[in-house]
Amino acid sequence: MADWNDFAALLADNLARVEAETRGRVPVDIERAFALWAQWTVAVRSNGGTTYFAGNGASASMACHFSADLAKNARVRTQVFTDPSLLTAIGNDLCYADVFAEPLRWYGRESDLLITVSSSGNSPNVVRALEVAREKGLRSVALCAMGPDNASRDLADLCFFVPAATYGQAETAHSAILHHWMDIMESLPR
Template identity: 50%
Template sequence: MSWKSSLDSLFAILDELVVTDADGVAMDTDQGFALLVEWIDGCREDRRRIYFAGNGASASMASHFSTDLAKNAEVPTEVFTDCSLITATGNDFGYDQTFAYPLSQRMVEGEVLIAISSSGNSPNAVEAVKKAHEFGGLAVTVTAMNPDNALRGLGDLNFYLPADSYGMAESGHAVVLHHLVDIFSERNG
């Protein structure tokens, strides 16, 4: 594969970003970002948090964008990437609870969880979204691969890329999340 074909593939995937609501109804991409920005603004105004969760490379993205959003949107954020927390929770409650359990100790109504999963089938991300709803939170999913993945059907707002490889999914997700942060960067000068 040449560099140019990789770029063309990534552009094609990004160009096919699908944003859906809780009912699975597609919406205009900019409308989806605007809704998420509205939710983040509401959290900032009420000093509520935005939580991030993801596995592997998505965990790195969760950490990266938690920091970027805190800095650029001036909103409290939290990410579940502490290895002691993950291993203790996984050991005591099961790996599928590594995000849901700490979320249940922190989340209050109206806060937002952003769950990132390339496959969209990570059991711990799925359980975190369910827990967010249980506590009156809003859930945003960022997924790829299979359009019928488990996570995509659970979010209040869902960003899906039709990537068929982890490299393209992760690269595309980084672009989607950078776009979100850039909205705040441009607005705040």
């Protein structure tokens, strides 16, 4: 797809077809899903909890970006798992699939929230983080795309699935979803 108009039209179509669902793949209206996500985030702030972000590659960049935005613009305590020393130590000494799960296991509390961003929804380290969140009683929000049968959809308390077939479309849509959530958070009283 080399034509900008085709790319933009496909992106608009993918965004219009985002599927929101709660645990157990129960469909939920998209506006209700954003309201629920905002409600959970406000609860994290009110309870002195932390919102954790996890993702790989471009999704790690988004995790960093929105962790900073949430802290700065909505005054929510955040943590993103991108510290190179921590990533490489856990990856080397334990296993790479645990680079997000281990810190979450150490620090996560029931008053916290985990947000994962994964184009495939099947990245082993993202899946393990979602499993740890469930074990520890943290709420979780997953953004995923590509194949509709991915593990993130089965594990998250709230999921936004983008029916995109390419990384460019998935990542651009995920960024739009995160920006919309951030706009909601910025509009709420602190």
